Amino acid sequence: MKYKHLFGPVSSRRLGISLGVDLVPYKYCPLNCVYCEIQNTTHLVTARQEFFPPREILDELDSFLFPQPHLDYITFSGAGEPTLNSSIKEIIRYIKDKYPQYKLALLTNGTLLNNDDILQEIIPCDVILPSLDAASSEVYQRVNRPHPDLKVEDLIAGLVRLRQVYSGEIWLEVFIIQGITDTEQELALLRDAISQISPDLVQVNSLDRPGAEEWVEAADPKRLIEIRNYLRERLPMPVEIIAKIKYQTGMKSLDADLVDLIRDTIKRRPSTAEDLAAMLNIHINEISKVLRELNNEGKLYAERKPRGVFFKWIA
Ligand code: SF4
DSSP, X not given: OOOSSEEEEEEEXXXXXXXXXXXSXXXXXXXXXXXXXXXXXXXXXXOOBOOSOHHHHHHHHHHHHTTOOOOSEEEEOSSSOGGGBTTHHHHHHHHHHHOTTSOEEEEEOOTTTTSHHHHHHXXXXXXXXXXXXXXXXXXXXXXXXXXXXXXXXXXXXXXXXXXXXXXXXXXXXXXXXXTTTTSHHHHHHHHHHHHHHOOSEEEEEOOSSOOSSTTOOOOOHHHHHHHHHHHHHHOSSOXXXXXXXXXXXXXXXXXXXXXXXXXXXXXXXXXOXXXXXXXXXXXXXXXXXXXXXXXXXXOEEEEEXXXXXXXXXXX
């Protein structure tokens, strides 16, 4: 079966061997983050939609899961915000009822969690990984460029509410843009917000490959360590850095064929991640993951052009 909504399984440090489930069309998102590795949001929306007949997604899951593959997680993620899909409740229920042996993870920007109905829908997930990059309105606007209806106070309130109603694991991701999200004032506000949200784990991240805006740069590793230490000393939960994580030994082989494909393609012609996804018929998140790793290993040269970021092989 050819999959339109499933991708991977990909090897992920955070989630092990993870089957991706993409519930929304490309770049439907309530945010337009300056660091987004899948570039600018083309549909900045907060209204939920079904987008696809749920049966289409369930049939793909049935086909993939029938041989009972080994997976650490089935993960709702993709090139947009999964909670925008109004059928997420039905899909989560289906997986939990029919495939209880698999753990479910949700990657979300958290913007819709201020709605109690949506919160209730995602409660069966085993782990929820929301993001919080800013705690002041000014930095939220500058970094996350939200839909005009969204406010950072509502985002924080939604995450606090999530903790109150959800007993599963919450791993909060904080993306650092040096000089903007890590000022003394912003870090103090972030610390206060995280303290209220009370996640089980805080994961500090930074850019691994070109984001939506050229001016966004990877944070200095020393600065990331300082930020991690700052948060560690002031918060009761574990805080770790997840930026520039290499593939774990034993998982790399999962992506070896894809690495070869990407290398051969961009050796012939520099391409954007979106071009590679279309040419190779592989989900943008899988392509992004490999590009991120190759970029970290210094094997790629990225050049920003009007049509996007083009990757060239230099190894
Ligand atoms: S990083 Fe995530 S939340 Fe931000 S624009 Fe990209 S897809 Fe949306």
